[in-house]
Amino acid sequence: MSYSPQPARRRRLGMVARQAKPQTVQKIVIVNPDQDCSEVKEQIFAQHGRIIKEMPLVNGFLCEFPVQELARLQTLAEHPAVLAMEDDALLQIMCFFRRPLAPGPAQPAQPAQPAQTTGWGVARIHAPEAWKDATGRGVKVGVLDTGIDLDHPDLKENIKGGVNILESAASPDDDNGHGSHVAGIIAAVDNGIGVVGVAPRASLYAIKAFDANGSGKVSDVITGLEWAVKNGMQVVNMSFGSPQDSTALRTAITNAVQQGVVMVVAAGNEGKNDSVMYPARYPQVIAVSATNKNDQMASFSSRGPQIGIAAPGEEIYSTYKNGGYKTASGTSMATPHVTGTIALMLEKHTGAPADVIKAVKGAAEKLPGLGPTEQGAGLVNAPGTVRNW
Numbered sequence: 001m002s003y004s005p006q007p008a009r010r011r012r013l014g015m016v017a018r019q020a021k022p023q024t025v026q027k028i029v030i031v032n033p034d035q036d037c038s039e040v041k042e043q044i045f046a047q048h049g050r051i052i053k054e055m056p057l058v059n060g061f062l063c064e065f066p067v068q069e070l071a072r073l074q075t076l077a078e079h080p081a082v083l084a085m086e087d088d089a090l091l092q093i094m095c096f097f098r099r100p101l102a103p104g105p106a107q108p109a110q111p112a113q114p115a116q117t118t119g120w121g122v123a124r125i126h127a128p129e130a131w132k133d134a135t136g137r138g139v140k141v142g143v144l145d146t147g148i149d150l151d152h153p154d155l156k157e158n159i160k161g162g163v164n165i166l167e168s169a170a171s172p173d174d175d176n177g178h179g180s181h182v183a184g185i186i187a188a189v190d191n192g193i194g195v196v197g198v199a200p201r202a203s204l205y206a207i208k209a210f211d212a213n214g215s216g217k218v219s220d221v222i223t224g225l226e227w228a229v230k231n232g233m234q235v236v237n238m239s240f241g242s243p244q245d246s247t248a249l250r251t252a253i254t255n256a257v258q259q260g261v262v263m264v265v266a267a268g269n270e271g272k273n274d275s276v277m278y279p280a281r282y283p284q285v286i287a288v289s290a291t292n293k294n295d296q297m298a299s300f301s302s303r304g305p306q307i308g309i310a311a312p313g314e315e316i317y318s319t320y321k322n323g324g325y326k327t328a329s330g331t332s333m334a335t336p337h338v339t340g341t342i343a344l345m346l347e348k349h350t351g352a353p354a355d356v357i358k359a360v361k362g363a364a365e366k367l368p369g370l371g372p373t374e375q376g377a378g379l380v381n382a383p384g385t386v387r388n389w
């Protein structure tokens with residue numbers, strides 16, 4: 001006979017509560033731009049749906065429905081006012097940290113904050129030569145990522161704000177390390193310790209939409225982009241991607257670009273031809289591939305006709321969570337070299353995102369031996385970009 005506790009015991013075991021909680025499914029619903037949301041909202045409620053949050057940037061909602069309604073949701077998807085209904089898909093940050101080396105002979109203790117070095121990537125794109133003209137001062141740079149280590153001695157002077165999309169009451173501090181690494185490549189402070197960023201005076205804003213494991217939902221990325229638009233970010237670094245297209249994400253990016261935000265996106269770490277990820281595949285952004293110290297394609301870098309530009313992305317040393325430093329590789333690391341370069345340029349000039357992207361591409365250094373699906377316009381060049389406008 002199977003075990004079946006009496007009702008009182010079931011309650012004690014918490015089984016009633018678990019059984020009573022209905023199973024739900026979350027969907028993003030996007031309404032056609034020229035149509036009113038109210039009729040679609042009524043349809044959502046008619047399917048016993050609940051609106052978790054509104055997403056004005058895309059004229060849409062994140063909704064939750066009981067699973068038993070799933071079969072009937074097709075009616076909602078086919079409603080003439082609905083542009084798209086899709087799952088709230090996951091995006092992933094795109095880097096690998098160097099595996100710990102086998103323990104060797106004992107090393108002398110390292111000082112907590114080592115003397116400042118200039119990363120090979122920052123040097124390769126000739127960023128220091130641009131600093132007499134521009135350091136990114138006053139330019140608002142959004143880092144849409146896992147957060148930033150807010151009290152890092154090599155970053156905090158440049159961190160001017162941020163938001164935690166995952167938990168609005170919490171700070172956007174970095175519980176993964178990826179966002180801090182990206183932030184340091186863009187704008188680590190020129191202060192004699194650690195590293196120095198491409199634009200060492202740029203203003204960093206931590207937009208935390210990715211969790212401690214480096215995963216983020218499309219709906220949270222959209223809310224992060226909404227925050228970026230509302231708070232006047234001039235350029236947003238997006239070192240993440242997914243193999244899956246999303247009407248919701250494409251709409252958010254189109255609308256944010258229309259409102260003047262430049263989007264710099266990692267191409268992906270698929271290591272093969274025609275493997276550029278989303279959102280790097282969208283034409284309004286600049287997609288970044290990764291090179292190594294020998295000016296070759298990094299073996300892991302995605303390639304394809306959507307590549308806009310190349311940047312150093314292999315064995316990049318930068319800031320990390322908890323006040324640390326780490327070496328990492330990925331198109332995640334290439335992307336902030338381009339974002340920093342754009343921050344330098346935006347200190348001197350302003351323009352529509354398409355013109356900004358055109359100027360960065362126009363100043364790129366063609367690398368011999370690499371095709372356009374690998375390097376796009378070429379290797380990003382910081383002083384050339386500042387002068388080239």
Ligand code: CA
Nearest residue numbers: 189191193195
């Ligand atoms: Ca420093």
